[in-house]
Amino acid sequence: xxxxREDRVVNAVVYTALVLVGVISVFxxxxxVSASLTPYSEILRxxxxxxxxxxxxxxxxxxxxxxxxxxxxxMVTTFITxxxxxxxxxxxxxxxxxxxxxxxxxxxxxLLAILFTMLFNAGIIxxxxxxxxxxxxxxxxxxxxxxxxxxxxxLVLKTFFERLPDEIVDSARIDGAGEFTILLRIILPLxxxxxxxxxxxxxxxxxxxxxxxxxxxxxEELQPLQVVVRExxxxxxxxxxxxxxxxxxxxxxxxxxxxxxxMIVVYxxxxxxxxxxxxxxxxxx
Amino acid sequence: MSRLKLAVxxxxxxxxVMATSCAGDQSTAKREGDGERITLTVHRPTEESxxxxxxxxxxxxxxxxxxxxxxxxxxxxxxxxxxxxxxAGDPPDLFxxxxxxxxxxxxxxxxxxLTEYMDNELTTYTQFVSPETRTRGKxxxxxxxxxxxxxxxxxxxWIRKDWLDNLGLEVPRTVDxxxxxxxxxxxxxxxxxxxxxxxxxxxxxGFSAFMPLWGAFGSGGPGNFYLKDGEIVNGYVDxxxxxxxxxxxxxxxxxxxxxxxxxxxxxxxxxxxxxGRAGILYFSWSEMTKPEFVDQYKKANxxxxxxxxxxxxxxxxxxxxxxxxxxxxxxxxxxALEKDEAKLxxxxxxxxxxxxxEGNRLVMYGLEGRHYxxxxxxxxxxxxxxxxxxxxxxYQLTGRDDEDYxxxxxxxxxxxxxxxxxxxxxxIYNSLVTPPEDYNAGDASRFIEEQFARFVxxxxxxxxxxxxxxxxxxxxxxxxxxxxxxxxxxxxxxQQ
Numbered sequence: 166x167x168x169x170r171e172d173r174v175v176n177a178v179v180y181t182a183l184v185l186v187g188v189i190s191v192f193x194x195x196x197x198v199s200a201s202l203t204p205y206s207e208i209l210r211x212x213x214x215x216x217x218x219x220x221x222x223x224x225x226x227x228x229x230x231x232x233x234x235x236x237x238x239x240m241v242t243t244f245i246t247x248x249x250x251x252x253x254x255x256x257x258x259x260x261x262x263x264x265x266x267x268x269x270x271x272x273x274x275x276l277l278a279i280l281f282t283m284l285f286n287a288g289i290i291x292x293x294x295x296x297x298x299x300x301x302x303x304x305x306x307x308x309x310x311x312x313x314x315x316x317x318x319x320l321v322l323k324t325f326f327e328r329l330p331d332e333i334v335d336s337a338r339i340d341g342a343g344e345f346t347i348l349l350r351i352i353l354p355l356x357x358x359x360x361x362x363x364x365x366x367x368x369x370x371x372x373x374x375x376x377x378x379x380x381x382x383x384x385e386e387l388q389p390l391q392v393v394v395r396e397x398x399x400x401x402x403x404x405x406x407x408x409x410x411x412x413x414x415x416x417x418x419x420x421x422x423x424x425x426x427x428m429i430v431v432y433x434x435x436x437x438x439x440x441x442x443x444x445x446x447x448x449x450x
Numbered sequence: 451m452s453r454l455k456l457a458v459x460x461x462x463x464x465x466x467v468m469a470t471s472c473a474g475d476q477s478t479a480k481r482e483g484d485g486e487r488i489t490l491t492v493h494r495p496t497e498e499s500x501x502x503x504x505x506x507x508x509x510x511x512x513x514x515x516x517x518x519x520x521x522x523x524x525x526x527x528x529x530x531x532x533x534x535x536x537x538a539g540d541p542p543d544l545f546x547x548x549x550x551x552x553x554x555x556x557x558x559x560x561x562x563x564l565t566e567y568m569d570n571e572l573t574t575y576t577q578f579v580s581p582e583t584r585t586r587g588k589x590x591x592x593x594x595x596x597x598x599x600x601x602x603x604x605x606x607x608w609i610r611k612d613w614l615d616n617l618g619l620e621v622p623r624t625v626d627x628x629x630x631x632x633x634x635x636x637x638x639x640x641x642x643x644x645x646x647x648x649x650x651x652x653x654x655x656g657f658s659a660f661m662p663l664w665g666a667f668g669s670g671g672p673g674n675f676y677l678k679d680g681e682i683v684n685g686y687v688d689x690x691x692x693x694x695x696x697x698x699x700x701x702x703x704x705x706x707x708x709x710x711x712x713x714x715x716x717x718x719x720x721x722x723x724x725x726g727r728a729g730i731l732y733f734s735w736s737e738m739t740k741p742e743f744v745d746q747y748k749k750a751n752x753x754x755x756x757x758x759x760x761x762x763x764x765x766x767x768x769x770x771x772x773x774x775x776x777x778x779x780x781x782x783x784x785x786a787l788e789k790d791e792a793k794l795x796x797x798x799x800x801x802x803x804x805x806x807x808e809g810n811r812l813v814m815y816g817l818e819g820r821h822y823x824x825x826x827x828x829x830x831x832x833x834x835x836x837x838x839x840x841x842x843x844x845y846q847l848t849g850r851d852d853e854d855y856x857x858x859x860x861x862x863x864x865x866x867x868x869x870x871x872x873x874x875x876x877x878i879y880n881s882l883v884t885p886p887e888d889y890n891a892g893d894a895s896r897f898i899e900e901q902f903a904r905f906v907x908x909x910x911x912x913x914x915x916x917x918x919x920x921x922x923x924x925x926x927x928x929x930x931x932x933x934x935x936x937x938x939x940x941x942x943x944x945q946q
Contacts, residue, residue, distance in 0.1 A: 206749030209725045233502055293534040302540070379527040380534060383491075385499055396497040396524050411717060411737070413746070 197425075201225055201418035208414055225419035234393055235423060241305065242390040246371040249309040253318075253367040254360065261319045262348055265326035283316040289380065296381050307381035308374050308389065315370075318363045325359040326352060365435050372428050394424045488796050489517045493542040494779070495528035498841060505838065506845045509812055514799050520844060536560055541784040544797050544847075547595065552587070552780055553884040556594040562783040562794075564593040571798045572596075578805035578848060585942055586776050586881065595780040596801060599849030602856060602871040603773055604734035607662050607759040613640035613648075613729045621757070625666045625697055625764040628730075632706035635729040641753075650706035652728035654719040657906060659711055660698050661732050662771055665876055666764025667694035671772040672902060674878040675935055682879070682936045682945055686898075686922065690766060692915055697764070699908040712907055726751045730759075735866035758869045770874040776881030781847060805848045813845040814855050822858075829858045882942045883935040894926040 196216060200208060202225075203218040229235045263269050264276060287295075292311065301307040329352065337347050353360065375391045382388065397412050397420045412420075499522045500507065510518050521542070523531055529551065535541050536555070547555065555561050568576055568584075576584065579599050587595035609621065614631070617640050622628040632650025634640065640648060653659025661671070668690035670676030675684055685691050701707050708728050711719065723731040724747040737743055738756055747754060761769030781801070787794045803809035811829070815822045821835040836859075843850075856867045885891050901918050904910040910918075923929040939945065 206746055209721060209747065209750035289530065290534050290537045294538050297538050297540055376527075379523060380531055383493070383521045383523070383531070385521070396499075399525055400497045414721070 194425075197418050197421050200414055201422050203415060205413040205415045222415075225413075225415045226423075228416065229419055229423065235390070235420070237386065238388055238390040238393040239423070241387055242372060242374070244305065245308050245374060245389060246368050249313075249371045250364055250368045252309060252313055253315075254364055256314050257319050257322055257363065257367075258348075258353070258360075260314060261322035262326055262352060264319070265323045267327075279316050279319065293380060302381055303384050303387070304382070305387055308371075308377050311381075312370075312377065315367070318366060322356075322359060322363060325356060329355055361435050365432075368431075369428055390424050394420045487511070487515055487517045488793055489519060490544065490793070490796055490800060491519045491521060491542040492800075492847075493521050493523065493528075493532065493545040494844070495524065495546060496522050496844070497524035498522060498844065500841050500844055504841075505816060506813060506842060509817070510800070510803065510809075510845070513809070514796060514803060516796050516800070518800070522844065536784065539786065541786065543787060543793060544781055544783055544800070546779050547782055549586075549780065549881060550884040552595050552782060553589055555782065556589045556592075560785055561594045562785045562788055564596065564783065567798065568593055571795070572801060574802035575805045575848060578810070583778065586778055587780055588942075590941075595782045596848065598779040598781070598847065599851070600775045600778050601849065602852040602867065603771070603873070603875070604736060604867075604870050605658075605661070605732055605771075606735070606870045606873060607761065608723075608731050608733055608738055608756045609759045610635075610640070610729040611755040611757045612753050616640050616642060621759055622762060623760070625663065625762045625769075628663075628762045629697075629701065629704075629706070632701065632730060633704065636706045640729060641726055647727065649708040649728040651701065651711075651730040652708035652714070652719050652722045653711045653732060654714040654716050655712060655903070656716070657903075658719060658732045659707060659730075660694075660701075660906065662761035662769060663698060663764075664691065664694045664772065665768075665770030665874070666762055666766060667691075667697065668766030669694050670876045670878055673880075673898070674772050674774075675880055675883060675939060676772070676876050676878045677945065680945070682939050684932045684935070686902075686919060686928070687932070692912060693765065695905055695915070696912055698906055699912065702906070703908045709907075712903060724750060724754075726754065731756075735863055735870050736860075739863045739866050740860075741862075758866060760873060768874055770876045772878045773875040774878045774881050776879065778849065778881070779847070801848060804845065810846075810848075810850065813842055813847075814850050815839070815858065816842060829854070831858055835859065879939045879942075879944055882939050882944070884938070885931055886934040889927050889931050889934075894922070894928055894931070897922065897926055 196214075199215050199218040202221045202223070203215045204220060204222045204224065207218075207220055208215055260279075264272065266272075269275075296302055296307055296311055299310075301310060333351055333355075334347055337351055342350070373391055374389050375395070378387075378389050378392050398417050400411055500520055507518055507520070510516070529548075532541070532545060532547070532551075541560075552561075564572070564587075575596060579597065583597050583599060584593070586597035587593055609631075613635060614621065617634050617638055619631055619634060620627075622631045635648055635650040637646075639646065651659045657672075664671045664685070668678075669688050670678070670683075670685050672685040672691055675682055677683075678688065702709075708722060710722070714722070719731065720733060720737060722728055723733075735758070761771050763769045783794070783797055787797065804813050815829055815831065816835060816839050818824060820832070821839055822829050822831045824830070852871075857864060860867060901910070905912065905915060905918070923932075
């Protein structure tokens with residue numbers, strides 16, 4: 166392709182814009198990481214802003230990880246993320262696949278029903294009553310089960326399954342395969358991109374779990390990571406708690422790093438599938 | 451392949467059963483304890499929580515024969531969670547609420563009317579707090595909440611003594627002197643580093659930098675309710691507030707206040723001062739003088755020396771700080787507990803215990819021998835108290851006697867404590883007021899937040915203040931709010 170002058174100019178503009186956006190996006194994270202490594206007095210000395218740390222201290226991390234609160238919250242969140250995502254994927258796939266078969270009796274009724282739940286939500290108190298009635302209150306499962314199926318993700322999966330060629334399914338059926346075999350042996354292996362993408366959506370959602378934890382889990386031991394981190398970040402002094410030291414910026418930033426890094430680390434590995442996956446859920450044609 | 455199908459279905463079914471049964475077990479286990487001790491759940495709104503090794507809980511459990519669960523939830527989610535659990539019929543046995551919520555819940559019949567119990571089951575409590583404190587928990591003359599004791603007043607103006615010395619200035623006593631000192635701090639390079647990087651005052655977006663200034667002009671502070679010449683007035687309406695605003699605008703327009711105050715959060719202001727960016731700050735002695743904090747700011751600024759400063763006097767006479775003695779914790783009991791006499795009695799026992807001499811001492815100082823020793827009647831803290839006692843305040847449900855407590859725990863800071871608590875005050879009664887039913891507090895506060903800050907910073911000229919006030923009183927219904935507030939304050943017995 167011949168690159169005209171116009172092309173080169175456009176390229177330059179686009180690249181500049183992208184680099185700028187990239188730097189703006191990375192900068193806050195850079196600040197958070199360096200603030201978490203710089204001793205508090207250094208930060209104060211430099212006007213509260215340190216981009217490249219001059220002296221490094223791991224004190225904040227040490228403090229956070231030696232008290233039982235954060236490691237325990239990390240374990241709770243990891244549990245919710247791993248078990249929760251597994252449950253999510255199983256349930257979502259089991260729901261999406263039948264709905265993707267055009268010959269399903271009552272298909273439009275079911276589709277309408279789940280779409281309805283996407284538009285209308287019961288509200289905090291009715292949902293709370295249901296969670297209480299099923300005995301999930303104050304347990305780890307309160308953060309996994311009530312939100313186990315995201316209709317949006319189910320619809321994405323369904324659309325993807327629909328786009329798979331019918332011939333493959335038909336030929337498997339002729340060979341005598343049952344529904345589960347078709348699902349497990351044929352459909353799923355072909356769907357890796359979308360499964361990884363949706364799985365990542367669920368996983369990140371679980372990792373960031375906050376509101377459900379606050380509403381349904383009133384037990385200290387089961388608080389997930391985001392709740393504990395938020396406590397550290399929003400603490401302020403009142404007349405009663407003059408005994409406690411307010412967390413320093415260093416400590417707060419270290420908490421943010423602990424809460425954010427695992428997800429950031431996982432993303433690149435899924436990246437290549439992610440690119441393909443998002444588009445694949447879109448409407449055909 | 452039907453075996454595979456069967457296997458998958460079976461394992462799914464099994465995990466579903468396991469999940470719900472595990473859930474069932476856990477929740478019942480948490481509800482009933484070990485069957486002998488009654489479990490009490492107490493909720494309070496704060497970000498902190500008791501540690502795993504909770505010494506106080508053990509002692510309280512032992513003393514009262516209960517299993518006490520203290521649950522803390524931070525910020526705005528507390529009221530959401532509380533409302534949800536009350537609506538679901540699953541409320542905590544004892545919970546802390548704000549006065550507006552108290553009024554709402556009492557009118558909905560969700561709270562236990564404690565009036566009958568006050569002079570019978572709760573006598574230890576009623577003897578612990580003063581009758582005045584008790585009125586904070588009353589709605590229309592009936593007791594619906596148990597108020598905690600109010601404590602000392604902690605904040606004051608702090609000023610950099612070393613900067614004053616460098617510039618040969620005295621501690622300012624009047625508002626005009628304050629202005630001069632602030633100007634010198636800004637323009638005359640008080641830290642001697644050759645750079646023009648200092649300001650006179652700094653503060654946060656809650657107008658903390660200007661808190662001690664309203665009194666110098668005879669105002670009790672914007673939005674506050676206070677007595678003036680025997681009448682209850684509101685700070686926005688009081689013409690004295692406008693006078694104070696004129697002075698504060700001067701401070702801002704002349705550039706002697708760190709302009710970032712408009713967006714600063716609570717701790718940011720503090721950090722600014724510690725960095726050496728400003729020389730006058732309104733803050734609590736607890737932050738300014740506790741050794742761990744002094745260490746921090748000394749490392750950044752070794753020559754820094756902060757001292758306290760009384761509120762400056764002004765045209766209206768001696769300076770004063772607005773103080774709400776009613777800003778206490780209110781504890782309510784759900785009406786449903788009426789039916790569970792044993793549990794209700796345990797809740798009363800708990801309240802009485804932390805209000806009794808022995809129990810109050812436990813939640814203030816911890817265990818004798820470990821956290822403190824007794825020298826006659828005097829409590830002498832050990833190192834362990836500072837190490838392990840940071841969360842004790844969570845159990846000080848009905849408050850503490852600040853005089854003893856602060857003298858014991860913070861003996862080294864006694865002079866700062868006394869200075870702050872002995873400043874001249876203007877009593878404000880905001881905590882007695884709940885907005886009337888049809889008042890839209892959200893809209894009004896948003897309007898005030900936007901507009902009033904602009905008056906304070908000088909972005910909007912004072913000539914437009916009357917217009918602002920007019921809009922506030924009429925369009926946003928603030929006038930009705932004031933009328934209702936006056937009635938409520940009068941009903942509580944204020945106004946001679």
